[in-house]
Amino acid sequence: MTEEQVTCESVCSSPDHPEETSHTVNPKEMDSEQPIFSVLSASVKQQQAGDTNTTTNNTTTTTTTSPAATASDTESGIFSGECELCVEHESELDWFCGTEHKLICSHCAITLTAKEQKLQVSASRAREQVLAQVSAVREALEEEEQRLLEEVQREEERVEQCLLTQRAHWSQAMTNLTQTRSRLVHTLTHTPDTQLAISAQEIAERIEEGEGIGEPCDTVQLNMNPGCGDSKLLRGLWATAVLQGPNAYGSSHFKFDERTVSPLLSLSDDLCTLTFLHKKPRQSPPYDPARFDSWPNVLGSLSMSSGTHNWVVDVGQSGAFKVGVCYASLQRKGSGNEARLGHNSQSWVLSHYDGEYSFCHEGKKESLRVVKRPQKVGLLLDWPSHTLLFYEPDSSAVLHSVTHHFSAPLLPACAVTDRSITILH
Template identity: 60%
Template sequence: MTEEFITCDLTCSSPSADSEETLKLVKTADMECEQPIFSVLSDGVKQQKEAGDTSTSTTTNNTATDAESGIFSGECELCVEHETELDWFCGTELKLICSHCAIVGPCHGHTVTPLATRVTAVRNQLVDVCEKIQLQALRIERFIDQTLTAKEQKLQTAASTAREQGSGSDQRSTRGTGRGGAASLGGGAEGGGAGGAVSPHPESSLEPGFGEVEETEGVGEPCDTEQLNLNPACSDSKLLRSLWATAVLLGPNAYGSSNLKFDERTVSPLLSLSDDFCTLTFVHKKIRQSPPYDPARFDCWPNALGSVPMSSGTHSWVVDVGQSAAFKVGVCYSSLERKGSGNEARLGYNSQSWVLSHYDGDYSFCHAGKKVPLQVVKRPQRIGLLLDWLSQTLMFYEPDSSAVLYSITHHFSAPLLLACAVTDRSITILH
């Protein structure tokens, strides 16, 4: 479909004294671009002598054709150096030039093409590209109709199965227990999705023309990407994990056990603990008091740990962070270092702690000194945590919208404790 570019080899010797006169004749000659430029010039001079005014009318017709194509405006561009019309294209420097530039100017010896020929070739290339884009658009529409619709039905089936299995043994309640429901939902979502496959729409249900899309070079079939990978058989599917978490959080244990509190022995001197052992408040330097020495207490970092170790089952809890501008919430091993100002006792900066951190408006997940920036649309007033020991999954979420902020799967080798830190205002465990 696309015309090949027609190039003209410029192989002239040094310009003669009559070059100016020759160039004037070129401007009025009928140039055949299939010949070397000096052959064109010779033919043009010969035709000029034989045909007289005939060549003038020919040039006028060529200009009219270019104007009708919409490429040229009423006023042609001129070469700055030679003040003549830019009617050639230099393929070496990729710019418009005049005939003077091609023969005696800076583009002497370059590969040049008549501008009209270049315009036609580029136009044909654009037509090819547009046709390929249109064909790919038809393929995408067919892909959406055949594939994504079936996936949506699979997800609806998986969600319905998860809700049914999450109801638990108590028939008087429409919500399942937090621990039993979570365990069954994890397997139910995967099993239900794998068994409830929905076949794609038959070809006859597609719009007319979808089955007649022809093959073309450079256009491939649409396929699943990482963002669209909704395979129900995948045990690490982000979508299924979110469905499972949502089902668990609908249960009565969404706020965790009422026994979850802060361990008074671990509270840093930089913090004060409320009478119900649920609220940590950052204490300004002037009113700080030195608590008695305890090997379990953090002495430099403003940290505190939970009182209940977790090494089995499923646990969820919510921390009210309010308007605090600097806090950390997460989990850690009980063997975490408590003394000193090194990273060994700093939450998120060692291999024994996993926390969501908020500081100066930025949210991030921190572990082993590495930060993963988090995109948080709306500043949450509460941070939820969901720990499933069976699948070794830790999830941070926003309770009001159930939006997952971050999720990690890690082989936890020892019991975990709630771990928090705050250096602005206070945070509270909710029940």
């Protein structure tokens, strides 16, 4: 094989064939708008065939192969060093792939075209799904906006009606007070002293009547309903945006603090799994002022007083557990409510007991509606907005959220009285 036979590009650019220079296949000069696969012209094929015959018949010609061309042929894996045939299909290389920048056979072109079409269909499907999701979110936001506007309008009408009621009440009270004052002044100025002594009881009754006129009427408080600015949809979108960030499963440094573990619990060696002990161990752990001695509680090792934090607890099949946050000053000793999670002003927890879910704080229990029992419970604490949010990690569904002006650093807090719970990283 001569040097002119090695590549189509060499043949097409050979000075012996100036009339076929226009058929040169140069990948760098291809227009991006041209087809990915370009069939080689018949003249190029004929030229290749002619060159081959000439080389075969001329026995005196020295057969030398360009090292660069041979290396290119070998590295491409498409055609061998002896003939320009597709290694995979053993067919003539009569197509040029603009994507791979190399010669291919018609079978390769059909295969690559099918793959390209499949990828285009997949990309089109993905684009349609994204557009559908964006459209659904847009519609949901518009509906939520309309709902909030209607709720605000109803609240404005209620407050306006309350103001009108209060105004009418105070106007009537002023009229009554004026009339009572006039009667008392008339009685005091036109009644003889001896008669005043006899009429003392009547004057006292009129004064008592006048004092009660200015009492506020029984009406709804004149303040806007906080629910007008509350939107679970917006909270859910905000939580989803945060959870899709680089810290979706929280800090790897978050573990349970073994100093706080109750004697009713067992802590794993990696400080991530808590197991409830059905029988209290005979030997109590060493005394530690940080340890809970009565309730099955434990605190986390991460103190939070700024930024945004989130972590996930695998609750598995546990039928009784609590997950939340508390102040570091939470009482650790005794069996009173001051050391019981969710039953004091220093702790906020989501509780699951006897198949029911609830949010507990200051001893008040707010029942939660959970469609599907979660195997994991996530917590998201955003310190700047003073927001604590409980969510289901697999679907990012918001279970409950609370806004509170936290006045001191918070620690993760957990309790379990059935099976085990584990911190996930």
